[in-house]
Amino acid sequence: MSITVSFTLNGEPVSAEVDNHTLLVEMIRDQLGRTGTHIGCDTSQCGACVIHVDGRSVKSCTMLAVQAEGADVGTIEGVALNGKLHPMQEAFREYHGLQCGFCTPGMIMSALDLVQQNPDPSEQEIRQWLVGNLCRCTGYQNIVRAVRAGAQAMRS
Amino acid sequence: MTENGIGAAVRRKEDHRFITGQGQYTDDINRPNQLYAHIIRSPLPHARIRGIELKAALDMPGVVAVLTGKDMVDDGIGGLPCGWGVNNKDGSPMTEPGHPPLAADTVRYVGDQVAVVLADKRSIARDAAELVDIDYEELPAAASLSAASAEAAPAVWEEAPDNVCFDWEIGDAAATDEAFASAAHVSSIDIVNSRLIPNAIEPRVAIGEYDSGRDEYTLYTTSQNPHVIRMLMGAFVLSIPEHKLRIIAPDVGGGFGSKICHYAEEAIVTWASKRVNRPVKWTADRSESFMSDAHGRDHISHAELALSKDGDFLGLRVRTKANLGAYLSTFGPAVPTYLYATLLAGTYKTPAIYCEVKGMFTHSVPVDSYRGAGRPEACYLLERLVDRAARETGIDPLEIRRRNFIPRDGFPYQTPVLLEYDSGDYHACLDKCLELADYKGFEKRRAESAERGKLRGVGLSTYIEACGIAPSNVAGALGARAGLYESGTIRVNPTGSVTVLTGSHSHGQGHETTFAQLVTEALGVDFDNVDVVHGDTGKIPFGMGTYGSRSLAVGGMALMAALEKIKTKSRKIAAHLLEASEDDVEFVDGQLRVAGTDRTVSFGDVALAAYVPHNYPLDVLEPGLDETAFYDPKNWTFPAGCHICEVEIDPDTGVVEIDRFTAADDFGRIINPMIVEGQVHGGLTQGIGQALYEQCVYDDSGQLLTGSYMDYCMPKADNLPNFEVTTNTTLCTHNVLGVKGCGEAGTIGSTPAVINAVVDALSELGVNDVPIPATPERVWDAIRTAAHNRAVSA
Numbered sequence: 011m012s013i014t015v016s017f018t019l020n021g022e023p024v025s026a027e028v029d030n031h032t033l034l035v036e037m038i039r040d041q042l043g044r045t046g047t048h049i050g051c052d053t054s055q056c057g058a059c060v061i062h063v064d065g066r067s068v069k070s071c072t073m074l075a076v077q078a079e080g081a082d083v084g085t086i087e088g089v090a091l092n093g094k095l096h097p098m099q100e101a102f103r104e105y106h107g108l109q110c111g112f113c114t115p116g117m118i119m120s121a122l123d124l125v126q127q128n129p130d131p132s133e134q135e136i137r138q139w140l141v142g143n144l145c146r147c148t149g150y151q152n153i154v155r156a157v158r159a160g161a162q163a164m165r166s
Numbered sequence: 167m168t169e170n171g172i173g174a175a176v177r178r179k180e181d182h183r184f185i186t187g188q189g190q191y192t193d194d195i196n197r198p199n200q201l202y203a204h205i206i207r208s209p210l211p212h213a214r215i216r217g218i219e220l221k222a223a224l225d226m227p228g229v230v231a232v233l234t235g236k237d238m239v240d241d242g243i244g245g246l247p248c249g250w251g252v253n254n255k256d257g258s259p260m261t262e263p264g265h266p267p268l269a270a271d272t273v274r275y276v277g278d279q280v281a282v283v284l285a286d287k288r289s290i291a292r293d294a295a296e297l298v299d300i301d302y303e304e305l306p307a308a309a310s311l312s313a314a315s316a317e318a319a320p321a322v323w324e325e326a327p328d329n330v331c332f333d334w335e336i337g338d339a340a341a342t343d344e345a346f347a348s349a350a351h352v353s354s355i356d357i358v359n360s361r362l363i364p365n366a367i368e369p370r371v372a373i374g375e376y377d378s379g380r381d382e383y384t385l386y387t388t389s390q391n392p393h394v395i396r397m398l399m400g401a402f403v404l405s406i407p408e409h410k411l412r413i414i415a416p417d418v419g420g421g422f423g424s425k426i427c428h429y430a431e432e433a434i435v436t437w438a439s440k441r442v443n444r445p446v447k448w449t450a451d452r453s454e455s456f457m458s459d460a461h462g463r464d465h466i467s468h469a470e471l472a473l474s475k476d477g478d479f480l481g482l483r484v485r486t487k488a489n490l491g492a493y494l495s496t497f498g499p500a501v502p503t504y505l506y507a508t509l510l511a512g513t514y515k516t517p518a519i520y521c522e523v524k525g526m527f528t529h530s531v532p533v534d535s536y537r538g539a540g541r542p543e544a545c546y547l548l549e550r551l552v553d554r555a556a557r558e559t560g561i562d563p564l565e566i567r568r569r570n571f572i573p574r575d576g577f578p579y580q581t582p583v584l585l586e587y588d589s590g591d592y593h594a595c596l597d598k599c600l601e602l603a604d605y606k607g608f609e610k611r612r613a614e615s616a617e618r619g620k621l622r623g624v625g626l627s628t629y630i631e632a633c634g635i636a637p638s639n640v641a642g643a644l645g646a647r648a649g650l651y652e653s654g655t656i657r658v659n660p661t662g663s664v665t666v667l668t669g670s671h672s673h674g675q676g677h678e679t680t681f682a683q684l685v686t687e688a689l690g691v692d693f694d695n696v697d698v699v700h701g702d703t704g705k706i707p708f709g710m711g712t713y714g715s716r717s718l719a720v721g722g723m724a725l726m727a728a729l730e731k732i733k734t735k736s737r738k739i740a741a742h743l744l745e746a747s748e749d750d751v752e753f754v755d756g757q758l759r760v761a762g763t764d765r766t767v768s769f770g771d772v773a774l775a776a777y778v779p780h781n782y783p784l785d786v787l788e789p790g791l792d793e794t795a796f797y798d799p800k801n802w803t804f805p806a807g808c809h810i811c812e813v814e815i816d817p818d819t820g821v822v823e824i825d826r827f828t829a830a831d832d833f834g835r836i837i838n839p840m841i842v843e844g845q846v847h848g849g850l851t852q853g854i855g856q857a858l859y860e861q862c863v864y865d866d867s868g869q870l871l872t873g874s875y876m877d878y879c880m881p882k883a884d885n886l887p888n889f890e891v892t893t894n895t896t897l898c899t900h901n902v903l904g905v906k907g908c909g910e911a912g913t914i915g916s917t918p919a920v921i922n923a924v925v926d927a928l929s930e931l932g933v934n935d936v937p938i939p940a941t942p943e944r945v946w947d948a949i950r951t952a953a954h955n956r957a958v959s960a
Contacts, residue, residue, distance in 0.1 A: 029289065045194035046187020048419070050367045051452035055875035058367060086187030099185040103177055106844050110674030111184025112368040112419025118185065133888075140883040144875070146367050146420050147674045149847035150883040 017081045019044070020088025028075040035059045035070035037078075038085060046086040046115045050144065057143030060116035061085045067123035069142070086115035089122070097163035098122055098156075107156030109147035117143050121157045129165055133158065168755075171687030172903070175840035178679040179698075180672070189417040192371035192388050197445035200373070201230055203435055204291035205448065206281040206298055207457065208273035211307035211529040211868025212320060215271055215280065219299035223283060228290035231442050232298060233434075234281045235270030243267065243437060246428055246493070247402040249394075250500035251645040252332045252525065260332035260525065263323045265493040267403065267430035267437075273302070274322055274492035275309070275530050276870050277457030279430045284442055288449075307529040307868035311466050311489050314528040322492055322527035331490055331525040332499065336507045337583050342520035345481025349472035353555035359543045360938050361464035361489065361862040362855075363878060364536045366673075368419020369450040370459060374435030378443055382410045385436050389415040389701075390425045390671050391711020394648065396703050398428040398496070404437055408703075411436075415701040418673035422852070423535030424459045425673065426713045427496040431458075456873045461862055462536020464489035465502060465543050471516075471551050477561045479570045481518040482510060484547065490525045491532035498534045499525055504584075504644055505540030505632075505714075511581035512548045513592040513628045513806055514570040519582040529868045535713060537852050538913040541631055546938075549627040549918035553925070554934065563922075564600070567628055568593060578899075585632060587804045588899040590832060592628055595894045599626070599808035599830035602890050608812065611825075621815040622825070623927025629915035630806045633715035633907030636799035651798035652716070653707040654724030656685065656732050658791035660777035662770030663695040667794075669709010670721030671701050674848075675909065676841040677717060681725055683837050688729040689736075689769055690756025707794055715907035718837065719803045723901045727795035735791060739772045742783045803898045803906040807831035809850075809915035811923040817931075820946030822858055822924055828890045829915065834898045834906030842908045846891045849912020855881040856913075857920035861939050879939075932956055 016025040019042060026041040038044050038061070047070060050058035059070045062084035089096045098118055101107065108114040117140070124131055124139045131139065136157045137150070145153060170176045183189050220232045245264040252260045268279050281298060285291035306320035313319060314329040321327045346352060366388075373386040383406055389395050392413035399413075400406040418425060435446040450458065465488050472481040488502030507521040552570075556563040571592040572579045579587045600606075608624045615622035635641050638649040655667035664685050670677055682696040699705055712721070733753060740758035741748040750761050757766040775782055776791040812826040829846055836842050859879040863871040872878040897904025917938065924940050925933060932952040937944055 031289065039194075040196075044187070045191075046189075048191070048368070049193070049449075050369065050419075051875050053452065053874045053876055055880075056367060056452070086185075090186050095182075095185070102185050103181040106178070106840050108181060108184055109676070109844055109848065110366070110368065110420040111180070111189050111417065112191065112366075114184050115187050134884075137884040137886075144367055144880050144882065146365055146422065146852075146880075147848045148844060149849075149851035149881075149889065150886055151847050151888055152844060154883065 013076055015075050015079050017078045017083050019083045020085060030076060032075045033071055034073040034075045034078050037075035038070060044085050044087050048112055048115060050112065055144065057120060058113050058116045060119040060143065062119060062123065067120050086119060089118065098160035101156040101160035101163060105152050105156040105159055107148065107153040113143060113145045117145065117153055121160060124157070125161045125164055129161060131161060168687055168690065170693035171683055172837050174683065174838065176679055176683055176693065176838055178676050179682060180676065180678045191368055191417045191419055192373065192386050193449050195373060195386050197373060197375050200445035200447050201284045201286065201442060202288040202291045203438065203446050203448040204283045204295045205279050205431060206283065206295050208276060208278040208280055210273060210302055210304055211276050211309055212305040213273050213302035214305060215269065215273065216301040216303050218281060222297040223294040226290065226294045226297060228286040229283060229294045230286070231284045232281055233438055233441065235266055235268035238266060238268050238437070239270050241437065244403045246430060246433065247398050248494040248499065249398065249496045249647050251647065252334050252499040252503050253645065254333050255335050260499060261323065261326040262494060263325060267433040276868060277531060278492070279434065282434050282438060284438060284446060309528050309530045309864035309868040311464065311487050311526055311528065314526050315487060322529055326527055329527045331527055333524050334503050335522045337520035338518060339520045341518040342481045342483050345518040346472040346483065349480050350475035351473045351559055352470055353473065353551060353558050354468065354470040355551045355554050357467045357469065357547045357550060358937055359463045359465040359546055360856060362462045362536055362860055363456055363862050364422045364424035364459060364462055365880060366420030366422055366424055369452055369455045370425065370429065370431065371449045372432045372435045373445060373447045374439035375445040376440040376443060383436055384412045384414065385432055386414045386416065387432050388418050388425050389413065390418065390421040390673060390713055392671065392701055392703050393669060393708050394711055395428050395432060399433050399436065403433045412704040415671060421673045422537040423462065423539055423713060427460045427534050452875065453873055456878065457531060457870055460495045460534035461491065461531050462533065463543060464533055467547055469547050469551050471555050473555055473559060477559055477566050477569055479514055479516040482516050484510060484521040486521065486523045488523055488525050489528050489530065489533055491528060491530045493532045495532035495534035498532055500645070501535055501540045506544050508584045509541050509544035509630060509632060510548060510583055512545065513572060513630050515572045515576065517582065521583070530864055537849065538910045539714065541910065542853065542914045542917060545627065545629045545914045546918045550921065553922045557929065563626060567596065585802065588801060589896045590804060590806045591894065591896050592806055595806060595808045595830045595832055596628060598892055598894050599810050599828055602830065602892055603810040603826060603828035605810065615814050621817055621927040622812065623923040623925070624810065624812050625919050625922025625926050626808060626810045627915045627918040627922065628808045629911065630804055631715065631911050631914055632802040632804055634719040634799050634803050635714055636802055638798050648710065650710060651796050652721040652724045653709040653794065653796050654721060654728045655707055655792070655794040656725065656728040658732060658773045660774055662691065662773040664689065664691050666696060666698040666725060667706040668698060668700045668721050668725060669706060669711065670717040671712040675712065675717060675845065676838065680718065680837045680841060681722065684722060684725055685729065688733065690753065691769065715909035718905050719901060719907045720797060720799055722905060723799065724795050724797035726902050727797050728793045731793035731795060732791060736769065736772045738787055739775055739782065740767050743767050743775060743781065800900045803834065805831065805833050805906040805908060805911050807911060807915060809919040811919040813920065813923040813927055815924065815927045815945060817949055820942035820949065822940055822945055824854065824887045824920065827887050829912065830892050830894055831908065831911050832894050832896055833908040834895060835904040836893060843891055845908045846912045847889055849910060850889055850916045851881050851886060853913040853916030854886065854920055856938055857917045858939050
């Protein structure tokens with residue numbers, strides 16, 4: 011069954027015809043063409059698909075598209091404003107918090123929600139927050155450094 | 167050193183697109199009018215296909231075709247080739263069965279490809295697959311090494327009734343026997359090197375597109391080596407001449423060896439795209455990755471070390487069974503032979519080594535390279551055995567290693583197992599690592615842990631790695647069916663910017679940055695004016711790709727050779743412009759200068775002159791400034807190092823926590839220390855993953871139990887320490903930069919360091935072995951069993 015779903019994506023109104031079983035991540039990638047949000051698993055473990063819905067981080071493979079009707083959705087493409095990188099993005103680059111880059115959008119979106127809730131997270135708090143985001147390249151150490159630095163930059 | 171040249175921790179060029187969501191991975195690509203492929207995979211480990219009923223699926227709206235192995239046979243499609251042949255002890259070749267991309271009559275592992283559904287939507291293809299009725303006659307299966315080795319075990323292949331693909335040896339058996347005859351002490355160990363699943367976070371994807379107007383094919387695929395795929399798939403599987411086949415591997419989200427192999431799905435979508443004359447896209451879901459990406463490791467070994475009364479190693483004897491899976495993957499046979507047993511000398515001057523390896527077929531996913539590929543298996547075995555020998559002889563584990571290290575002045579060193587190490591300083595790495603790890607403070611920390619009821623242990627390993635398999639003719643004599651060189655092009659554009667084309671492939675390693683640093687250093691061109699292109703056979707010269715930590719040591723050296731050609735030609739052009747002798751012109755900070763004068767011309771002006779040759783020596787020099795080099799190394803490179811791990815174990819729960827982990831590595835000259843450190847972190851994590859968390863498990867019936875992230879434990883942010891890493895450099899002696907390679911080292915040395923630490927922590931309880939992964943259950947069990955044994959013997 012086809013359903014029209016409309017929401018705000020990175021501040022712009024969007025709308026698409028989806029099936030009732032279409033996942034939010036599928037709608038974002040396939041129908042809306044925003045491919046910065048990735049799919050790395052099929053059991054909601056890897057976190058490559060983390061986006062923001064109404065200000066909170068969610069795994070977009072774990073929501074149906076229809077559940078996002080009317081929501082305020084944010085993806086990695088909306089994090090940099092007017093071509094200027096967000097401090098968290100800067101920090102990932104500065105601290106070598108990425109290698110292949112596939113998990114990176116989910117990591118950044120997840121980290122942004124952490125800092126929103128806890129502006130000065132400790133290393134342990136960051137590590138625990140990120141257990142739902144798998145990275146196979148970095149060993150997480152530089153991701154953790156990046157998140158701490160990004161949080162600090164966001165405070166100042 | 168220039169600001170962004172060799173040795174600078176330059177921030178990566180590639181990062182901007184990744185942190186802004188603008189990377190272009192294969193699944194981000196969609197082709198007009200494309201169909202979606204769903205691969206139907208065998209749910210059984212071993213079965214005969216009696217029949218396939220397609221009608222219900224074909225009747226489903228949106229389904230365009232369902233293709234089977236029979237269709238492939240009818241089209242004359244070949245099997246997936248194996249890229250390395252290994253010989254038996256008697257010189258006869260290994261058993262090499264065919265590997266049809268779609269099984270036509272028999273399936274041989276859970277996940278084996280049986281049919282492909284092509285539909286307008288992914289969900290339709292998936293639903294229609296449920297309607298394909300396959301009549302299987304289930305056959306007995308043996309997925310594990312022990313099951314496949316058992317008497318009367320089910321045979322995976324008729325031509326190998328005992329499931330032995332090859333029975334191979336290396337080293338001098340008689341000399342090794344002699345060494346054991348004269349030994350004062352023999353230590354032995356049984357080692358299971360667990361099976362792993364590589365788990366790049368980007369699942370595999372393949373998009374095939376056929377252009378009927380030009381009779382040309384394009385395959386977009388998640389590959390570490392697109393030219394190799396073009397050669398293997400074009401020549402052996404689909405019979406497409408190379409000039410009609412283009413392979414594009416764009417941004418690739420991690421590989422770790424699993425994206426070296428030529429996979430069935432690549433051939434299936436390419437073939438199918440012509441059958442239906444529409445682009446065909448296949449994206450693995452993670453469950454498919456678990457059951458179809460090549461797995462890694464999976465050895466069972468028995469090893470013995472002969473020692474003199476003073477603790478000198480006299481001889482090493484190793485017997486290994488290696489699981490190859492149901493089919494021979496692209497480089498499957500090379501991994502447990504030439505990439506494993508040749509590393510058994512490690513960092514030691516053991517004079518006699520003999521190793522036998524039986525490569526076994528089992529009803530499991532094909533096994534191939536996974537980060538380290540053979541070298542972690544060798545290091546784990548050797549370093550566990552050396553630690554055991556230290557414990558049994560009462561010699562300190564540091565002392566026994568130092569006593570047996572190849573000495574600083576012992577290079578070049580010819581091992582008894584083929585390799586000749588060119589350089590190294592194992593004492594220096596060990597000493598540096600001990601200092602950084604505060605090894606001296608360990609006993610104090612152990613006492614503090616004991617006060618809290620915890621068991622603390624320290625373990626170390628010293629490792630050797632061999633990168634950049636070479637030279638091609640030697641590798642060819644050992645069974646390699648490909649060259650092992652690399653290509654590189656330096657294309658200076660008319661206005662002086664530089665485009666670098668490399669046959670290497672980056673899937674996280676940062677080549678776009680490191681290779682640009684080489685160019686900046688050599689030509690003085692601004693870092694921002696250098697771009698690196700890779701991953702597209704339509705754009706770059708034939709290259710061998712990235713694996714075995716070879717990109718800098720082989721691919722980088724091809725670029726250095728091309729840069730040398732550019733410099734030579736630039737000097738000729740500059741000499742003409744400056745009316746000087748070519749021999750007097752030198753490169754200084756992006757200028758060409760007549761030595762000893764202030765007469766200069768900028769490199770940009772030289773480039774312009776090369777492309778707008780109005781004032782140019784056309785009678786003796788071609789226009790243009792665009793040079794290609796192919797580089798075939800004279801030898802492998804040999805990174806080495808020392809890893810020290812400290813663990814704390816809760817004896818009540820068996821939980822192992824890594825409290826400290828220190829690495830001191832020798833990678834030769836380092837181009838970008840930030841990138842190198844990142845490579846080490848990631849490698850260590852994968853080695854720690856094997857030590858404590860990860861394991862691929864098949865049950866007795868041949869079903870894959872660890873088929874998702876809920877069952878296969880990946881290392882996560884909260885179960886890893888902060889690593890302390892440093893380097894100690896000796897230069898490679900046979901390439902112009904002295905570089906060695908750093909991609910796999912972390913994975914090689916870390917697993918034994920962790921387990922040696924775990925055994926050390928438990929040794930006071932009488933535990934002398936813990937299997938990998940050392941899960942809480944296994945550690946707890948080892949503690950209880952030791953306590954039981956103590957009680958029984960008391």
